[in-house]
Amino acid sequence: MRLGGGPARDDGQFEHWRQAVSTAFVPLAVVSTAEDGPGRFTGTLRTTALGGLQLSEVGGHAVDVRRTRTSIKRSDPGLVKVGLQLSGSGVIVQDDREAVLGPGDFAVYDTSKPYDLHFAGDFSMFVLMFPRELLRIASRELGTVSARRIRGSTGMGALVSPFLTNLHHSVVTGTMPTTPLVEDAVLDLLGAAVQSEAPADATAPGASLLLAVKSFIDAHLHDPTLDTAAVAAHHHVSTRHLQKMFEADGHTVAGWIRHRRLEKCRRDLKDIRFRGDSIGTICARYGLVNSSHFSRLFKETYGVSPRAFREQELLSTTDVTAAEIRSRRTAPPGQTETVVAT
Numbered sequence: 001m002r003l004g005g006g007p008a009r010d011d012g013q014f015e016h017w018r019q020a021v022s023t024a025f026v027p028l029a030v031v032s033t034a035e036d037g038p039g040r041f042t043g044t045l046r047t048t049a050l051g052g053l054q055l056s057e058v059g060g061h062a063v064d065v066r067r068t069r070t071s072i073k074r075s076d077p078g079l080v081k082v083g084l085q086l087s088g089s090g091v092i093v094q095d096d097r098e099a100v101l102g103p104g105d106f107a108v109y110d111t112s113k114p115y116d117l118h119f120a121g122d123f124s125m126f127v128l129m130f131p132r133e134l135l136r137i138a139s140r141e142l143g144t145v146s147a148r149r150i151r152g153s154t155g156m157g158a159l160v161s162p163f164l165t166n167l168h169h170s171v172v173t174g175t176m177p178t179t180p181l182v183e184d185a186v187l188d189l190l191g192a193a194v195q196s197e198a199p200a201d202a203t204a205p206g207a208s209l210l211l212a213v214k215s216f217i218d219a220h221l222h223d224p225t226l227d228t229a230a231v232a233a234h235h236h237v238s239t240r241h242l243q244k245m246f247e248a249d250g251h252t253v254a255g256w257i258r259h260r261r262l263e264k265c266r267r268d269l270k271d272i273r274f275r276g277d278s279i280g281t282i283c284a285r286y287g288l289v290n291s292s293h294f295s296r297l298f299k300e301t302y303g304v305s306p307r308a309f310r311e312q313e314l315l316s317t318t319d320v321t322a323a324e325i326r327s328r329r330t331a332p333p334g335q336t337e338t339v340v341a342t
Contacts, residue, residue: 017043017060024056025129026079026111027071033120034062044124048171051183051267052130055171057086059124065117072112079111080142081129082190084152084164088123092116094147104152104161108135108194110142126168128186133259136191138210138249141198148197156193163189180267209235210245214256221261221286228253261286262301265294269306270313279306 018030024047032041043060083092085101092099092107094115099107109115110132132142152161167186170176195211213235220226231253232242239253246253264286268274274282283294283306298306 014041014043017041017045020045021058021065024054025081025127026067026077027075029066029068029071031064031066032062033064033118046172048176050176050178050186051180052134053183053186054129055167055176056127056129057124057168057172058127059087059122060119061122063119065119067111067113067115069114072114076112078132079129080108080132080135081111081127082106082108082164082194083117084126084128084161084168086124086126086165086168088119088121090123090125091118092147093118095143097147099147099149101149104157104165106150106152106157106161106164106193107147108142108190109146113143113146115147126164126171128164128190130187134187135194136187136211136214137195137198138207140249141195141207145194145198150193150197156196160189160193179273180271183267209237210249213242213245217257218260221257221264224287224289226257226287231257258297261288262298265298265306266302266309269310272314275314279310 014032021030022028024045034041041061043058045056045058047054047056049055083090083101084106085103087103090101092101092109092115094109094113099105101107111129112132135142137145150157150160152158163186167176176182198207213231216234217226217231223230228239228242232239235242242253246256251259261283265283265288268277268282268285269279279295280291283289283291288294288297295306298304298309302309304312
């Protein structure tokens with residue numbers, strides 16, 4: 001979508017961009033900090049989807065972005081963001097920490113808590129936004145890793161940053177592969193990179209065990225007999241201890257197994273590679289052998305039947321993102337794009 005073109009009138013172009021950014025992500029307060037004001041503002045926003053991930057490139061000049069408690073009360077969809085600095089510099093502030101990012105650096109931040117972003121000059125950032133539970137770290141760890149700079153030149157960051165940069169390039173060129181395997185790879189790498197930055201006390205044996213248990217559950221979703229007792233026995237802990245560990249993370253063991261099974265089924269239902277598989281085949285693939293029971297669980301969780309969800313997704317040319325910006329055909333298929341220029 002091209003907004004404007006030609007001379008800007010007052011701060012109208014900036015206002016268009018500000019509204020587009022707040023719509024594409026979560027409600028945000030965005031102000032221009034340019035010395036000459038926002039009258040000659042130039043900004044871009046491109047967004048697309050990869051499964052449950054929203055991928056966006058956002059760029060502009062001299063802006064401050066704030067997520068306030070008021071805006072959180074108005075809308076809190078439980079999303080996290082990962083911001084990769086593409087050009088210029090940026091500062092992310094959350095949980096009394098400050099991450100100063102240069103090109104190639106990235107950081108995670110939680111939209112359910114207040115945060116500030118500061119960009120002093122020209123900048124562009126690649127932002128991945130997705131439900132909190134998809135980030136493969138324990139929920140209680142998120143507050144210990146938010147707004148921590150992950151350098152793109154060392155450690156896990158040196159592996160993940162080029163991957164994200166290439167992913168961004170594929171978004172821009174319209175060549176991004178859309179298989180669930182790519183989504184899984186992105187989430188696995190992000191989880192590993194973020195966990196590598198966690199303070200030592202946040203990666204205590206209990207946290208490591210929880211991650212190991214969740215990995216075990218994911219690897220055995222196909223087994224209909226998978227339950228709390230089986231998971232506890234495999235990890236040589238009592239069911240009571242296992243339950244307490246999950247409760248501290250805001251879940252139950254059975255609830256987590258059910259959640260992961262439903263998410264995997266949901267992913268396969270909208271994957272064109274599996275359009276020839278029956279709904280019963282897909283749910284049985286993840287240990288849900290009673291298709292009627294699965295259909296009830298699915299509708300209770302997502303508000304739509306598996307069949308209706310599948311038809312909707314396979315007929316749609318794009319996935320549902322956190323918001324849709326109506327576009328002309330200026331972006332590659334499956335993308336929406338906003339350009340604001342003088």
